[in-house]
Amino acid sequence: MSSIQSLFKPFSAGPLSLPNRVVMAPMTRGFSPNGVPGEDVVAYYRRRAENGVGLIVTEGTLINHPAATDNPNIPNFHGEAALNGWAKVVEAVHQAGGKIVPQIWHVGTTRKVGSHPNPEALPIGPSGVTAEGEVVNEPLTEAEIRDLVAAYAQAAADAKRIGFDGIELHGAHGYLIDQFFWEKTNKRTDRYGGDMLSRTRFAVEIIEACRQAVGPDFPIIIRLSQWKSSEYTAKLAKTPEELGQFLAPLVEAGVDIFHCSTRRFWEPEFEGSELNFAGWTKKLTGKPTITVGSVGLDGDFMSLFTEGKGAENANVDDLASRLDEGEFDLVAVGRALLVDPAWADKVRDGRQDELIPFTPGALQTLH
Known part of the structure; x- marks a missing residue:
């Protein structure tokens, strides 16, 4: 079997069964x-879904809070009209044989x-300050x-009610949950701030409330x-030991799968090991992980925007080999799939x- 075929082996974790390892990464479309x-x-x-994606993670969808977004064209995950729209998305994806979760x-x-x-x-934000x-x-x-x-928690309950196959919490990239994680934006001295463990409390309470819901x-x-x-160049955890300490409360709270965002999936997370962020997270938690970061592109996805250039397609043999060796379990594809x-x-x-x-022009329409 060629290594590419490892991308197309079935995957299951608890109640989630997927036909393959290809995940559509969440991408804000507006x-x-x-x-x-x-x-x-x-x-x-x-x-x-019709073209063989195993799991779709939707673009970021907004919780019911007046300051959740800065763009009126970002989809809500509350209110009858938005939830009815999402129910139609779920129905269409399921009819095509796919699985889908909303990113909250x-x-x-x-x-x-x-x-x-x-x-x-x-x-x-946790301290009312920007980065x-x-x-x-x-x-x-x-x-x-x-x-x-x-x-x-209400968004999680609604996701289940209208037929989604799970949820993804957006705890990355410097947004609200991540602002609690990051010492630069979390200056609190109460139980939601201070040391790294305390800075996970907001996320832990969200995960626990979602699990209950x-x-x-x-x-x-x-x-x-x-x-x-x-x-x-920011780092929540500077060593594997710190990363293990950071992840443990999230596992205990009820996370099933970690979606580990990097700008370039091929870069090692820590010195002395070839494992990337998803590889280390899987090793430290024993939980399934999704890797992501310029998959299928010959350039770092951020430079596509800052420099306004496109990207040629890159082969995924190295990625598939690492998947085959068990470094991570699933592979999220962003711009190449967009x-x-x-x-x-x-x-x-x-x-x-x-x-x-x-090409950046692809962002102007829903292909």
Whole structure:
């Protein structure tokens, strides 16, 4: 069997059974006017399921909080209209034989003051400061934290009710949950801040509340990253030992799968080992992991935007070999799948010469 075929072996973890290891990475698209996904969004996700993607993670969807986003075209995960839209997405993906989870999101203090759809709502974060140190609000009170935890749990309950196959919590890239993790944005001295363990408490309470809302047999994925959108070199954990300490409470709270975001999947996470972030997380927790980061592209995905250039398709033999060796369990594909809905089927069938190269212009439409 060629190593490529390891991408197309079935996978199961608890109640989640997938036909292969290919995951559609969550990618913000902003095609949901007033927060409501329409028929074009339904068709967008259905095309990936029809073309052999094993698991779809939706773009970030917003919890019920007025400062959750800075863009009125980002989809909500609350309110009858938005949830009915998502129910249609789920139905279409399931009819095509796919599995799908929503990514549950709040942007925290990355939101600019005065942003729509709710310009009067100030950005929120653990300490009310941005990654750059700008004070934009008072620190969250414990009562406000309880309300946020409840909003995440409500989203989880709604995901289960309308037929999703699990949820993903967005705990990466410097957004709200990650702002609690990161000492640069979490200056609290109460039980939600201080040492690394205390900085996991907000996430732990969200995971526990979601678990209570959905029961024991509904997969909970959390997306984590060391890097932040504002600081690519940031590290929550500087050593494997620190990473193990950081992950342990999340496992205990009820995470089933870790989605480990890196900018380049091939880069080792720590000196002295070739394991990437997903590899270390799997080794330290024993839980399944998803790797992600410029998969299928010949360049770092961030440079595609900062330099406004496209990317040629890269072969995935090295990635598939590492998957075959068990370094990680699943592979999330972002921009390569954004531009080419048939990426998975083409790779499986050896039709790499038919892959559509990514260009920034691809972001202007739902392919």
